[in-house]
């Protein structure tokens with residue numbers, strides 16, 4: 127199955143995007159598949175349970191890299207893709223070994239993915255940080271790469287979006303709100319355009 131990896135800083139809305147976008151694509155229950163090396167079985171969650179388990183305003187709620195399969199209805203037919211949720215990237219080397227391992231898992235997924243969805247919280251000042259710059263510089267030319275400008279429902283997001291476009295010139299940007307699902311139709315179109323039909 128094709129892989130779309132969702133990366134970005136801490137608390138930008140990656141997990142809420144994964145859960146709500148899967149719901150938008152018609153998933154009613156989510157079977158999260160952890161990375162193979164954890165040899166764990168898929169976690170079946172309702173949408174509400176997945177939000178409770180994964181979405182949090184605190185730092186690094188969940189360190190696991192785990193994915194959920196979704197079917198994108200698009201031009202020419204459906205595309206099945208696994209959306210991989212990852213822990214937030216930070217600049218520098220994390221002191222906590224669990225965070226360091228999680229970071230390495232996340233970057234390994236980015237290196238293998240068929241599509242990278244790089245999530246940014248545009249309602250935050252200076253939303254394109256050092257780690258964002260580093261990852262985009264590393265992979266944007268090598269693989270289909272879309273910057274997801276999230277949290278468009280919040281005050282200041284429009285200015286943040288302009289700032290982001292200046293900071294990341296040449297990268298495709300799709301503005302969305304993972305909370306209200308605004309922009310999800312455009313996101314699905316952008317994803318379908320980069321993935322082969324099943």
Ligand SMILES: Nc1nc2c(ncn2[C@@H]2O[C@H](COP(=O)(O)OP(=O)(O)O)[C@@H](O)[C@H]2O)c(=O)[nH]1
Nearest residue numbers: 137138139140141142181182183277303304305
């Ligand atoms: N208003 C608003 N809040 C959001 C949005 N996306 C995420 N959040 C909130 O931001 C916090 C972090 O979200 P989460 O998905 O856990 O971020 P992650 O660390 O990147 O996975 C949670 O409190 C979410 O409810 C959004 O588009 N709009």
Ligand SMILES: [Mg+2]
Nearest residue numbers: 140141180212
């Ligand atoms: Mg998360």
